[in-house]
Amino acid sequence: xxxxxxxxxxxxxxxxxxxxxxxxxxxxxxxxxxxxxxxxxxxxxxxxxxxxxxxxxxxxxxxxxxxxxxxxxxxxxxxxxxxxxxxxxxxxxxxxxxxxxxxxxxxxxxxxxxxxxxxxxxxxxxxxxxxxxxxxxxxxxxxxxxxxxxxxxxxxxxxxxxxxxxxxxxxxxxxxxxxxxxxxxxxxxxxxxxxxxxxxxxxxxxxxxxxxxxxxxxxxxxxxxxxxxxxxxxxxxxxxxxxxxxxxxxxxxxxxxxxxxxxxxxxxxxxxxxxxxxxxxxxxxxxxxxxxxxxxxxxxxxxxxxxxxxxxxxxxxxxxxxxxxxxxxxxxxxxxxxxx
Amino acid sequence: xxxxxxxxxxxxxxxxxxxxxxxxxxxxxxxxxxxxxxxxxxxxxxxxxxxxxxxxxxxxxxxxxxxxxxxxxxxxxxxxxxxxxxxxxxxxxxxxxxxxxxxxxxxxxxxxxxxxxxxxxxxxxxxxxxxxxxxxxxxxxxxxxxxxxxxxxxxxxxxxxxxxxxxxxxxxxxxxxxxxxxxxxxxxxxxxxxxxxxxxxxxxxxxxxxxxxxxxxxxxxxxxxxxxxxxxxxxxxxxxxxxxxxxxxxxxxxxxxxxxxxxxxxxxxxxxxxxxxxxxxxxxxxxxxxxxxxxxxxxxxxxxxxxxxxxxxxxxxxxxxxxxxxxxxxxxxxxxxxxx
Numbered sequence: 001x002x003x004x005x006x007x008x009x010x011x012x013x014x015x016x017x018x019x020x021x022x023x024x025x026x027x028x029x030x031x032x033x034x035x036x037x038x039x040x041x042x043x044x045x046x047x048x049x050x051x052x053x054x055x056x057x058x059x060x061x062x063x064x065x066x067x068x069x070x071x072x073x074x075x076x077x078x079x080x081x082x083x084x085x086x087x088x089x090x091x092x093x094x095x096x097x098x099x100x101x102x103x104x105x106x107x108x109x110x111x112x113x114x115x116x117x118x119x120x121x122x123x124x125x126x127x128x129x130x131x132x133x134x135x136x137x138x139x140x141x142x143x144x145x146x147x148x149x150x151x152x153x154x155x156x157x158x159x160x161x162x163x164x165x166x167x168x169x170x171x172x173x174x175x176x177x178x179x180x181x182x183x184x185x186x187x188x189x190x191x192x193x194x195x196x197x198x199x200x201x202x203x204x205x206x207x208x209x210x211x212x213x214x215x216x217x218x219x220x221x222x223x224x225x226x227x228x229x230x231x232x233x234x235x236x237x238x239x240x241x242x243x244x245x246x247x248x249x250x251x252x253x254x255x256x257x258x259x260x261x262x263x264x265x266x267x268x269x270x271x272x273x274x275x276x277x278x279x280x281x282x283x284x285x286x287x288x289x290x291x292x293x294x295x296x297x298x299x300x301x302x303x304x305x306x307x308x309x310x311x312x313x314x315x316x317x318x319x320x321x322x323x324x325x326x327x328x329x330x331x332x333x334x335x336x337x338x339x340x
Numbered sequence: 341x342x343x344x345x346x347x348x349x350x351x352x353x354x355x356x357x358x359x360x361x362x363x364x365x366x367x368x369x370x371x372x373x374x375x376x377x378x379x380x381x382x383x384x385x386x387x388x389x390x391x392x393x394x395x396x397x398x399x400x401x402x403x404x405x406x407x408x409x410x411x412x413x414x415x416x417x418x419x420x421x422x423x424x425x426x427x428x429x430x431x432x433x434x435x436x437x438x439x440x441x442x443x444x445x446x447x448x449x450x451x452x453x454x455x456x457x458x459x460x461x462x463x464x465x466x467x468x469x470x471x472x473x474x475x476x477x478x479x480x481x482x483x484x485x486x487x488x489x490x491x492x493x494x495x496x497x498x499x500x501x502x503x504x505x506x507x508x509x510x511x512x513x514x515x516x517x518x519x520x521x522x523x524x525x526x527x528x529x530x531x532x533x534x535x536x537x538x539x540x541x542x543x544x545x546x547x548x549x550x551x552x553x554x555x556x557x558x559x560x561x562x563x564x565x566x567x568x569x570x571x572x573x574x575x576x577x578x579x580x581x582x583x584x585x586x587x588x589x590x591x592x593x594x595x596x597x598x599x600x601x602x603x604x605x606x607x608x609x610x611x612x613x614x615x616x617x618x619x620x621x622x623x624x625x626x627x628x629x630x631x632x633x634x635x636x637x638x639x640x641x642x643x644x645x646x647x648x649x650x651x652x653x654x655x656x657x658x659x660x661x662x663x664x665x666x667x668x669x670x671x672x673x674x675x676x677x678x679x680x
Binding site: 063 | 604
């Protein structure tokens, strides 16, 4: 018998998500019950991601809201400690979607094998995982990125944003990153090679943000990769070029309260007429079946150090709810993971 | 010498456009000054269109605002009364963009020949002109319409909207029309074959409009062809399907004041994530070079009575400013033109 600690999602938040919405549970897992074709995985890193907050809202129309009374859904990477699979053996590292728990039994088809020779396996949740997938295909597929583009990225120091800015630089674009601290801005400029940065906390009003963007993107904006929404996005609509592509990957500024009681903002759709721009929602899962294609191009970039990454590692399974909450305060640079 | 009456755009509106923003001018036109390759056209019908109000705003980012002190820009159809062109002869009917004036000298390359055997020439401003072009290519090109789609159209009884609903019906879709009077709704259902109609004046709140749409589009919304914006559009975002296409052709509810001082509305971009929908601005001029393609398919529809149209004809050149103003009160059914 294995003692398996789990965080049970117990109560819907109406504002910020936190510890009070979870209950810690311990179940006994009988490893003898592993079925043929399954593997038993011991979590090493467990993910916290902004999308979780959307799923928790009963007002989302994405899918049924995350049910109460079950393990919080999440990606993890871990080690196979027992295998009844012919494809995956004991000692292999895998990425799977088994939520906030220490152990899980997973059908082999739902576990993605990781190659620790490319990069540390925690990257399976970040720079070579779900956030990277939406960064990569968002820019290349939905965004139709070309080297002449000016690319503006909100949440630029986050897991997705920091990948987006680097891919855009590799593709030859002018890249503007928006983040919320001097430390993050320094990271973006000095380590990731971003051309211009804006601290949104010092440019909170629409006019200030518009002026800052005007300076940072003197030729207007061709791609806006949006992780944040709100006033930043309002300002972007003043500066979009003909046939600009606005990619909605996240709206983290709206998740605390805005899903239940929408915030008001200026109506802007008439501006779409002037530019014939497009706005498109993008989601990592839409590109699940193209993971090999991404690893083929991005794996070598990561291995060669051309694509850099930072991880904010929170230690301890017990800190999962606090880590998730921290995302909405922007405490992370790069991908935030919890080390079990 | 010809006495040529002209409406000069003289003052920028901050709210509703009206007579007070124009000055009536009479110039003397010397027909002897017609250059080789030009034709002299006598206007028969002159156009008033909602887009004019956008151009008048100094806040539009579409292009430079319509200059003051010159003839109000507009399309017209008229008869060639003198020709120095080899392609267009005296007595021909043409469509050209020469503004609110009775006569104009036009280079042959800027005049589109009309075929009066297909339909009355006033249709060159409507069902076979600019509004039809954005209806047709908006649905077929940007909207990628397919017969399984539920298509919702705001401003459904207007020049563009009444064309959109009919094309969508011809393509086999379920079509919901939104308009502002019983008369317009009757027209949509009884004459144009629309499947369900909503009177937005009786459903002014977000909840009411959402409920009405829910009833009219029980399988959700695949294409929203938006001419109006505001609360109608807010409600639509509650009901869009996976990969829905939202086409922004107009935002007439915002033109009186919203361009200068944007109205506030609920932030909705997070909903794009749930559905991976797209929002795209569409403009008739982007399809100028595909006019033949449109006439080839739509000309026979009009001739056969398969595509119906109504025109709201205002008599008298002197009524042009009032006619334009009336668009924003929804006084028209179908295309509004002024008969000179």
